[in-house]
Amino acid sequence: MDGLDSNVLFALVAIPFAWGIALAFFPPGSRQAMRLLSAAVSLALLALSAYVFLGYDKDAAGYQFTQEFQWLDSLGIALSMGVDGISVPMVFLTGIVTFTGVLISWNISADMPRRMKDFFVLFFLLVAGVYGVFVSLDLFFLFFFYELAVLPMYLLIGVWGSSSDFGAFLRPKEYGAMKLMLYLVAGSVLVWVAILAVYVEGGMGTFSLLALEEATFSEAFQRVFFPMFMVGFGVLAGLWPFHTWSPDGHVAAPTAVSMLHAGVLMKLGAYGIIRLGMDLLPQGMEEWALVLIILGIINVVYGAVAAMGQRDLKYVVGYSSVSHMGYVLVGFATLNSMGMGGAVLQMFSHGIMTALFFALVGAIYDRAHVRDIGILEGLTKRMGLTSAFFAVAGLTSLGLPGLSGFVAELMVFIGAFRDYPIIGALGIIGAAITAVYILRLLGKVFFGPISPQWQHLTDATRLEGFSMAILVVFLVGVGLYPRPWMDLINSGVAPLLERVVGL
Amino acid sequence: MNFMLFLPEFLITGAAFGVLGIDLFLSRERKAYLPWLSLAGLAAVFVVSLSYLWGKDTNLYDGLFLIDNFSLFFKAFFLVLGALVVLVSVDYVKQHLSHPGEYYGILMFSILGMMLMAASGELLTAYISLELLSFSLYVLVSYGRNNPKSNEAGIKYILLGAFASALLLFGISQVFGMLGTTRFDEIAAALSHEPSPMNPALLVGLALIVAGLGFKVAAVPFHMWAPDVYEGAPTPITAYLAVGSKAAAFALILRLFSQAFMPAFDDWQIILVVLAALTMTVGNLVALAQHNIKRMLAYSSVGHVGYLLMGVAALSPVASDGVILHLAGYGVTNLAAFLCVIIFYNATNREDIADFAGLADRSPYLAMALTVSLFSLAGLPFFAGFITKFYLFTAAAEGGLLWLVGLAIVNSVISLYYYLMVIKQMYMEPAVEDGPVKVTLLSGGVLGLLVLGIIVLGIYPGPLVDAIQGATGAILWWGGA
Numbered sequence: 001m002d003g004l005d006s007n008v009l010f011a012l013v014a015i016p017f018a019w020g021i022a023l024a025f026f027p028p029g030s031r032q033a034m035r036l037l038s039a040a041v042s043l044a045l046l047a048l049s050a051y052v053f054l055g056y057d058k059d060a061a062g063y064q065f066t067q068e069f070q071w072l073d074s075l076g077i078a079l080s081m082g083v084d085g086i087s088v089p090m091v092f093l094t095g096i097v098t099f100t101g102v103l104i105s106w107n108i109s110a111d112m113p114r115r116m117k118d119f120f121v122l123f124f125l126l127v128a129g130v131y132g133v134f135v136s137l138d139l140f141f142l143f144f145f146y147e148l149a150v151l152p153m154y155l156l157i158g159v160w161g162s163s164s165d166f167g168a169f170l171r172p173k174e175y176g177a178m179k180l181m182l183y184l185v186a187g188s189v190l191v192w193v194a195i196l197a198v199y200v201e202g203g204m205g206t207f208s209l210l211a212l213e214e215a216t217f218s219e220a221f222q223r224v225f226f227p228m229f230m231v232g233f234g235v236l237a238g239l240w241p242f243h244t245w246s247p248d249g250h251v252a253a254p255t256a257v258s259m260l261h262a263g264v265l266m267k268l269g270a271y272g273i274i275r276l277g278m279d280l281l282p283q284g285m286e287e288w289a290l291v292l293i294i295l296g297i298i299n300v301v302y303g304a305v306a307a308m309g310q311r312d313l314k315y316v317v318g319y320s321s322v323s324h325m326g327y328v329l330v331g332f333a334t335l336n337s338m339g340m341g342g343a344v345l346q347m348f349s350h351g352i353m354t355a356l357f358f359a360l361v362g363a364i365y366d367r368a369h370v371r372d373i374g375i376l377e378g379l380t381k382r383m384g385l386t387s388a389f390f391a392v393a394g395l396t397s398l399g400l401p402g403l404s405g406f407v408a409e410l411m412v413f414i415g416a417f418r419d420y421p422i423i424g425a426l427g428i429i430g431a432a433i434t435a436v437y438i439l440r441l442l443g444k445v446f447f448g449p450i451s452p453q454w455q456h457l458t459d460a461t462r463l464e465g466f467s468m469a470i471l472v473v474f475l476v477g478v479g480l481y482p483r484p485w486m487d488l489i490n491s492g493v494a495p496l497l498e499r500v501v502g503l
Numbered sequence: 504m505n506f507m508l509f510l511p512e513f514l515i516t517g518a519a520f521g522v523l524g525i526d527l528f529l530s531r532e533r534k535a536y537l538p539w540l541s542l543a544g545l546a547a548v549f550v551v552s553l554s555y556l557w558g559k560d561t562n563l564y565d566g567l568f569l570i571d572n573f574s575l576f577f578k579a580f581f582l583v584l585g586a587l588v589v590l591v592s593v594d595y596v597k598q599h600l601s602h603p604g605e606y607y608g609i610l611m612f613s614i615l616g617m618m619l620m621a622a623s624g625e626l627l628t629a630y631i632s633l634e635l636l637s638f639s640l641y642v643l644v645s646y647g648r649n650n651p652k653s654n655e656a657g658i659k660y661i662l663l664g665a666f667a668s669a670l671l672l673f674g675i676s677q678v679f680g681m682l683g684t685t686r687f688d689e690i691a692a693a694l695s696h697e698p699s700p701m702n703p704a705l706l707v708g709l710a711l712i713v714a715g716l717g718f719k720v721a722a723v724p725f726h727m728w729a730p731d732v733y734e735g736a737p738t739p740i741t742a743y744l745a746v747g748s749k750a751a752a753f754a755l756i757l758r759l760f761s762q763a764f765m766p767a768f769d770d771w772q773i774i775l776v777v778l779a780a781l782t783m784t785v786g787n788l789v790a791l792a793q794h795n796i797k798r799m800l801a802y803s804s805v806g807h808v809g810y811l812l813m814g815v816a817a818l819s820p821v822a823s824d825g826v827i828l829h830l831a832g833y834g835v836t837n838l839a840a841f842l843c844v845i846i847f848y849n850a851t852n853r854e855d856i857a858d859f860a861g862l863a864d865r866s867p868y869l870a871m872a873l874t875v876s877l878f879s880l881a882g883l884p885f886f887a888g889f890i891t892k893f894y895l896f897t898a899a900a901e902g903g904l905l906w907l908v909g910l911a912i913v914n915s916v917i918s919l920y921y922y923l924m925v926i927k928q929m930y931m932e933p934a935v936e937d938g939p940v941k942v943t944l945l946s947g948g949v950l951g952l953l954v955l956g957i958i959v960l961g962i963y964p965g966p967l968v969d970a971i972q973g974a975t976g977a978i979l980w981w982g983g984a
Contacts, residue, residue: 024871072890074824074968075897118867140893144884151883154923155874158931174931178923185919189912196900196908 005055008048009065009081009135012091013128013145015045016098020124028114035106038120042102045127049095053488056088061491063137063210076206080137085492086274086344089485090134090267093351096474097263098127101256103467104359108254109160119160119254122152126260133268139195139207139276146272147188149265153249153257154181160254162365164312176252183245187235191272194228197221198280212280213499219283226284229277230292236269238325240299247306247318255362258314262321263355267347270328274496278332282500286335293333293416297423299326300430308437313364313371316441317357320397323430324350324405330427331412335501337493339415344489346408349396349478353405356393356471360386363460363468373441378450382457387446389460389468394442396475398435404478407486508563508570511552511578512615518544519611526604534603538593541607542586545614549582560977562624566686569624576827576974577621577754584747584834585614590949591842592739594849600646600737610743613639617751621758626675626685629755633671633719636751637664640744644736656735663718663728671715677708687763695766706770712759713774719752722812723782726805730793733801738848741797742841745804746834749811753830756815757823761978768818775816780910783809787917796844796856799921800837803880806918807833810911814895817902823975825895828968832879832891832960839953840876842946843869850940856925861934868947869940870929872954877922879957882915887960894968 019041026034056064063082071077083091105123109116125148132145154177161173199207202215217225235242246266250258278285303323310316324346331343363386364379365371380387396403399410409431417424460468478485522541529536552575562569589607596603616636623629641664645657679685681704682693697705714725721729733741764771786805793799807829814826846869847862848854863870879886882893892915900908942950960967 028867072894072965072968074821074972075894114864118863143893144889147889148884151878155926155930158927174927178920181923182916182920185916189909189916192896192912193905193909196897197905199897200900200905 004051005065006067008052009083010067012045012048012052012131012135013081015041015048016124016131017128020121020128023117023121023124026117028117031113031116034117034120035102038124039099039102041124042099042127045131046095046099049092052083053088053092056083056085056488058085058487058491061085061495066137075140076204076208077140078138078208079141080208080210081135082137083135085488085490086496087134087271087492088488089344089348090264090271091131093267093348094127094130094134094264096470097260097351097355100355100359100467100470101259103463104259104362105254105256106463108256115159119156122156123256123260126152126156126257130260130264130268134271137209139199139209139212142209142272142276143188143192143195146191146268149268150181150184150188153177153184153253153261156257157249157253160257161252162254164251164315166312171248171252173252176248180245180249180252183235183242187232187242187269190228190232191276194225194232195276197225197228209275209279217281217283222281222284223287226277226281226288227291229281230273230288233269233272233277234295234329237266237273237329238269238299238322239329240295240302240322240326243299243303243322246322247315250318250321250358251312251314255358258358258362259355262318262358263351266321266325267351270325270332270343270347273329274332278496278500285500289333289335293330293420293423296326296329296333297426297430299323299329300427301326301433304430304433304437308433311373313373313376313441313445314358314361316373316437317354317361320357320434320437321350321354323434324354324397326430327409327412327427330416330423334412334415334419335497336415336418337490337497338411338418340493340497341486341489342408342411342415344493345404345478345482345485346412348485349404349408349475352471352474353393353396356389356468356475357397359464359468359471360390360393363464367457368454373445376445377454378446378448379454379457380446381450382454383459385465386460389472390446391442392472392475394438396479398438399431402476402479404475404482406479407482505563508556508559508561509568510555511548512618514551515544515548515611515615515618518548519608519615522611523604523608526608529604535597537603537607538589538596541589541611544611545582545586545589549579549586552578552582566688567623567625567628568619569622571977573754573758573974573977574618574622576970577750578618580750580831581614581617581621581747584743584750584838585610587838587949587953588739588743588747590945591742591838591845594943594946595737595739595845598849601648606643606646609639609642613643613743613747617747617754620751621754623755624687624758624762626678626687629759630668630672630675633752633755634668636748637668637719640740640748643740644732644744646740647735647737650735652735653737654735656732659728660732667715667718667725670711670718674708674711674713674715677704677711681705681708687759690763691766694764697767701767701770709764709767709771710774713771713778716752716756717778720749720756720808720811721805722778722808723785723805726782726786729805730798730801733804734795734797738797738841738845738854741801742838742845745800745841746837749804749808750830750834753811753815753826757826757975758978760815760818761823765818772816775812776904776907779809779812779816780907781809782806782812783911783914787914790918790921793921794855794857796854796859796925799856799925800840800844803918803921804837806914807880809914810892810895813899813904813907813911816907817899817904819898819902820972820975822895822898822902823978824968824971825891825898827971827974828964829891829895831967831971832887835953835956835960836876836879836887839872839950839957840880842950842953843873843876846942846946846950847940849946850942851936856928858935859925859928860932862929862940864934865936865938866940866942869942869950872950873929874926875954875957877925879961881919881922883919885958885961887957887964890961890964
């Protein structure tokens with residue numbers, strides 16, 4: 001399997017990319033062919049991602065499946081790929097969410113049938129960008145794919161998204177699309193400047209991550225440029241106070257895009273903070289850890305409180321994402337293996353959970369055409385499967401033992417308590433607030449008397465149910481048996497922590 | 504002296520006169536042959552230049568005219584560009600303009616001017632070449648003689664262009680007065696003996712030269728002519744102005760600053776830094792407010808000039824590569840964007856941004872091509888604009904201008920906003936008219952080629968970068984010094 005091992009990462013980027021381009025030349029009327037083939041392509045991606053996940057040698061650790069092509073010698077840019085214990089779960093996550101996202105999008109663009117093609121073209125470009133970030137070991141290409149993942153968002157949201165009616169005012173989908181786009185691109189300004197600074201300061205004429213790891217950056221340099229990575233990538237991770245694009249953007253986006261964006265793209269931000277910030281500028285990380293942990297805990301509590309105040313079901317999920325990403329940031333900033341490991345697991349767990357949430361909200365909205373918690377009542381009677389899945393996602397979200405969120409959040413809390421007991425306590429308060437809004441939501445929207453206007457609703461289709469079930473399997477599986485995930489993650493986290501704390 | 508070295512210039516002059524002459528004997532129906540004739544001429548010059556001048560490093564007229572990799576690269580660049588502009592013009596000229604013979608003939612004279620600019624090794628030769636280019640453009644800009652906007656643009660361009668030429672000439676005379684020479688290598692030699700800071704009279708001369716060239720590339724605050732001229736000129740000529748005359752001016756600027764003014768780098772760097780910062784910021788901010796797509800592209804091109812000037816301000820071998828690479832990437836992209844505008848205008852006679860509403864439903868591939876061009880202009884991957892910008896910005900950062908690079912990146916974000924507004928019209932607004940926009944086979948083919956170029960350059964720039972490095976290797980004499 002040597003040939004596969006050394007090409008699998010390249011294939012993960014090239015396949016969605018090539019498929020996106022190929023789709024552009026399909027006749028717009030061939031909807032069935034396009035979605036069947038797209039599902040097949042995404043299944044292939046899932047299989048390759050699973051292969052990476054299962055084939056990664058945890059004992060050897062380090063970067064594996066590496067591959068390198070020369071690209072632009074004069075700037076020292078090479079298309080260099082490899083994965084470690086942190087990126088492998090992310091690659092797997094991308095595979096899962098992509099596959100389920102395609103299934104959920106089976107009837108996308110029903111009102112504009114000829115536009116379905118455009119949707120899948122952009123969707124697969126997005127997927128190529130996401131994979132690219134997780135497997136790149138070259139700063140240029142990491143940034144290249146990072147931008148590529150942002151590029152299709154405007155059209156995906158603006159064309160296929162949905163506007164939110166707040167009664168007093170309407171928040172059009174174009175608003176969400178533009179806000180998301182400008183926030184993310186503004187964040188990438190900082191990232192770009194910081195990457196160039198690292199390149200110049202490194203003085204080696206290369207963008208290679210592995211080479212730059214060996215460079216020594218002065219403490220002053222690290223102090224100035226670490227926050228650029230932290231905030232620049234933090235915008236995408238939903239870092240408070242730069243999170244406001246996230247609820248608006250995710251609510252406006254079509255279901256599969258919300259799934260991929262909240263599920264995977266927000267992880268790109270978190271991943272960028274550790275892969276570039278922590279790895280290249282460890283002293284900077286150490287100095288700024290306190291700020292990061294404070295901002296992170298504000299994310300947790302503020303996101304939870306904001307979620308409690310929402311009437312729109314999708315905004316609840318949007319703010320809960322902000323809240324849950326806070327645990328990831330807090331976990332990073334604890335700078336111990338417990339907290340960091342929990343944070344990476346939380347990235348995986350939250351990715352699956354939030355994808356499930358958005359899939360469910362999308363299924364409800366498709367049928368009821370409203371998302372107002374005040375109007376939706378007693379859906380269990382007509383949408384049993386959907387409600388059951390929603391309960392699982394909700395219970396994961398509030399950290400019920402036996403589901404993946406519990407393991408991840410518990411580890412983050414323990415990690416935080418070691419050095420920052422107050423932060424740890426606040427984190428638990430955040431989880432308690434989450435319990436309040438989730439349980440209230442479950443009680444009101446799903447379990448309770450059904451109002452006559454919802455008698456006509458139908459349950460999720462088999463296809464929807466199937467894709468949601470895949471997500472549920474991972475939530476439960478990781479919750480009951482987190483061992484393989486934790487071994488994998490720790491093999492990636494340990495060397496990273498050594499760089500920061502071992503200094 | 505070996506006049507054979509002048510062969511490409513002789514040939515293109517002959518071809519230009521040939522087109523003008525043959526035009527006299529062609530019946531009205533047969534005038535459609537003219538662009539193909541011009542194309543054949545340009546192709547012949549291209550082949551001759553590359554095969555005959557490859558690897559030659561010499562000069563004519565005692566250093567007035569230089570034959571090296573740099574001038575050869577730009578010869579090829581301008582010839583390809585000229586051929587593309589001819590192709591882009593075919594439908595437009597047929598529909599909207601009369602007298603195609605003169606149009607294509609004068610276009611070829613302007614290409615000659617550009618080729619000479621990149622090859623001149625002396626200030627007055629450079630000036631005369633620039634004037635040849637400018638005069639051709641004055642005529643071409645006002646070519647839509649029944650269109651008041653085109654006439655207005657022509658007058659504005661002539662008046663301000665003449666003013667800029669006067670500034671440039673005054674600057675040249677000042678430099679000659681102080682240093683006693685106009686040859687680039689002798690200026691450099693003389694400057695290296697000058698005390699630092701520079702003699703004020705010399706600095707004035709230098710500043711005037713910068714101002715004169717600043718007019719030609721539409722750098723702020725010398726950009727006032729650009730939007731009106733871009734809007735009024737026939738659109739293929741607008742594209743040509745935005746790409747060709749800018750590339751020629753930057754070829755001259757690169758050679759002038761690296762071969763002649765380099766010893767006084769510390770004196771002029773700040774001028775260019777300020778100019779670059781102003782140009783990119785003003786250009787992009789004002790572009791936000793435009794309703795006409797040609798005006799928007801005009802201001803966006805002002806913004807791009809700012810990035811290019813930043814590259815000159817950080818002048819080094821890598822930075823020169825970056826400037827030329829960005830010129831090439833921006834050139835292909837801009838041609839594609841303007842070709843979309845031309846196709847749309849040919850079919851509808853409209854060119855406001857709002858008129859593009861619903862284009863994605865009417866003509867999905869045209870909308871896709873324009874989207875690709877605009878994303879490339881904004882510098883998003885995997886299009887040419889991303890890598891060329893990245894290269895240029897990296898080079899500038901290496902040159903110690905990291906803060907200016909930061910400003911440039913912020914400007915890129917601003918530019919993304921107004922590009923997105925066009926994309927929004929195309930994809931999210933309902934169409935004002937129904938039915939597909941008519942795309943001729945020729946325009947569609949050229950557009951496909953350009954879009955392909957944008958993508959190929961975006962993911963595989965290696966060969967072009969190698970060629971550019973060969974070119975800049977010829978002008979950067981201080982590498983060894």
